[in-house]
Amino acid sequence: MYLPGYRSPFLFYISKMKLDHTLKERFLRYVQIDTEADPFSTTSPSSEKQKDLSKLLVAELEAIGVTDIYSDSHGYVYAKIKGNTSHEIPAICFCAHIDTAPDVTGKDVKPIVHENYQGTDIVLPDDPSQVVSPKKYAELSNKIGHDIITASGKTLLGSDDKSGVAVIMDVAYQLINSCSDKERGPVTLLFTTDEEIGRGVEHVDLKRINAAYGFTLDGGDIGEYSDENFSADGLKIIIDGLSAHPGYAKGKMEHSMKIAAKILAALPEDTLCPEATDAKQGFVHPSDIEGGLEQTTIEFIIRDFETAKLDDHVALIENTVQEVLKQYPRSSYTLERQTQYRNMNDVVSQHSYIKDIVIDAMNIAQIEPNIVPIRGGTDGAGMSMLGLPCPNLFTGEHGVHSRTEWTSVQDMEKAVETVLNIIFLHAEKHLA
Numbered sequence: 001m002y003l004p005g006y007r008s009p010f011l012f013y014i015s016k017m018k019l020d021h022t023l024k025e026r027f028l029r030y031v032q033i034d035t036e037a038d039p040f041s042t043t044s045p046s047s048e049k050q051k052d053l054s055k056l057l058v059a060e061l062e063a064i065g066v067t068d069i070y071s072d073s074h075g076y077v078y079a080k081i082k083g084n085t086s087h088e089i090p091a092i093c094f095c096a097h098i099d100t101a102p103d104v105t106g107k108d109v110k111p112i113v114h115e116n117y118q119g120t121d122i123v124l125p126d127d128p129s130q131v132v133s134p135k136k137y138a139e140l141s142n143k144i145g146h147d148i149i150t151a152s153g154k155t156l157l158g159s160d161d162k163s164g165v166a167v168i169m170d171v172a173y174q175l176i177n178s179c180s181d182k183e184r185g186p187v188t189l190l191f192t193t194d195e196e197i198g199r200g201v202e203h204v205d206l207k208r209i210n211a212a213y214g215f216t217l218d219g220g221d222i223g224e225y226s227d228e229n230f231s232a233d234g235l236k237i238i239i240d241g242l243s244a245h246p247g248y249a250k251g252k253m254e255h256s257m258k259i260a261a262k263i264l265a266a267l268p269e270d271t272l273c274p275e276a277t278d279a280k281q282g283f284v285h286p287s288d289i290e291g292g293l294e295q296t297t298i299e300f301i302i303r304d305f306e307t308a309k310l311d312d313h314v315a316l317i318e319n320t321v322q323e324v325l326k327q328y329p330r331s332s333y334t335l336e337r338q339t340q341y342r343n344m345n346d347v348v349s350q351h352s353y354i355k356d357i358v359i360d361a362m363n364i365a366q367i368e369p370n371i372v373p374i375r376g377g378t379d380g381a382g383m384s385m386l387g388l389p390c391p392n393l394f395t396g397e398h399g400v401h402s403r404t405e406w407t408s409v410q411d412m413e414k415a416v417e418t419v420l421n422i423i424f425l426h427a428e429k430h431l432a
C-alpha cells in the first residue's frame with residue numbers, strides 16, 4: 001500500500017541535487033526540425049518529415065545508452081529502460097508527441113533563449129508585432145530569473161510538444177547517468193506522431209508499451225496535472241423537408257434550411273454553449289451546417305466531464321428538433337451519434353494512487369500541484385480508453401499553436417525532477 005505523504009530521504013536528496021541537465025540543448029535541436037502535421041493527409045505519419053525527429057531521437061537514445069529501441073513505419077518511437085532491481089516492479093510509460101500543430105507554420109523555427117528574464121515585454125525580432133508580454137501571459141510574471149525560450153516571430157515555437165520530448169529524453173539521460181544507483185523499475189518511453197490532428201493513438205501498441213500506467217507530458221504551467229478531460233460525442237441531425245416549385249409552393253413546401261435555422265435559434269444561449277461555459281461545464285455546439293431546400297444536415301459536438309450527461313445533451317437537441325418539427329408535419333429527421341472520446345477519469349479514478357504519487361512527486365520537487373481539467377481530449381484519454389491509465393503532466397508550454405508560444409527552461413527542468421520522483425516513488429511502493 002502506498003502511503004501519500006511518505007518522504008524518502010533519498011528523494012529529498014534528489015530534489016536538492018543539482019542534476020546535470022541536457023534538456024535545453026535537446027529542446028533547441030528538436031524545435032528546429034519541422035514536424036508540422038498535415039490534417040489533409042491520409043498517410044501515417046501525415047507528413048513524412050515527422051520521421052526526421054523520430055530518427056534523431058533514436059540516435060540520441062542510443063547515444064545515451066538505451067539499447068531496447070523500436071521505431072515503426074508511423075514514426076512512433078518506443079524505448080525501454082530496464083529496471084535495476086531484482087524486485088518485480090511494473091513499468092511506467094512516459095509519452096510525448098513529436099508533431100506540431102498545423103495552425104501556424106513550423107518551418108525554419110529560430111528559437112531564441114532570453115536568459116535571466118526580468119519581466120519586460122519580449123518583442124520578437126522577425127515580426128515586432130509579435131510580443132510575448134506579461135500582460136498577455138500572466139504566468140510570465142512568475143518567471144523572473146528564468147531562461148525563457150521563444151520563436152523569432154514568424155513561426156510557432158513547437159514547445160507543444162517538444163518540451164515533453166526534451167523532458168523525457170533528459171529523464172532517460174538522468175536515469176542512466178545521474179541516478180543509476182537508485183533502485184527502480186522499468187520505464188517505457190513513447191514518442192507519437194500526429195497528435196495535433198487527433199490521430200496520436202491510432203497506431204499505438206499497448207503490448208509493446210507493457211506498462212501499469214503512463215503519463216503524457218504535454219501540459220502547461222509548472223505544477224499542472226490533469227486526470228480529467230471532456231467526454232465527447234459527435235451528433236448529426238439530418239432534416240428532410242418537402243420540396244416544391246417556388247412559384248406553386250403555397251401550402252406544400254417545408255423548407256429544411258428554415259427548419260434547421262429554427263432548431264439552432266431554439267438552443268440555449270446562456271448555458272450549455274462554448275461561449276457561456278468554462279471549468280467543468282459541458283456544452284452542445286453546432287460545428288457545421290450544410291444543405292438545401294429538401295435536406296439540411298447540422299453537425300454538433302457534444303461535450304461534458306460526466307459521460308452520462310452526454311445523453312441529456314443529446315436528448316435536449318432531439319427534443320428541440322421534435323418541438324420545431326411539430327410545425328412541419330410532413331418533414332422528418334434522422335439522428336446519427338458517434339462516440340468520439342471519453343473522460344480519462346472514468347479509468348484513472350480507479351487508480352487513485354497515481355494522483356497520490358504525482359502530488360508527492362511535485363511536493364518533493366517543491367512544486368505546488370495545480371489540478372486542472374482539460375476542456376478537450378488528449379492522447380492520454382485515448383490510451384486510458386485502450387486500458388492504459390494515462391493522465392497529463394505539465395511541461396511548461398504557453399501560448400501554444402501561436403507565434404508567441406514560449407516556455408521556461410527552469411520549468412521544464414522541474415518537469416524532469418517530477419518525472420524522476422514519480423519513477424522512484426513508484427518503485428518504493430513496490431519495494432516496501
Ligand SMILES: [Zn+2]
Nearest residue numbers: 160161195218
Ligand atoms: Zn500537445
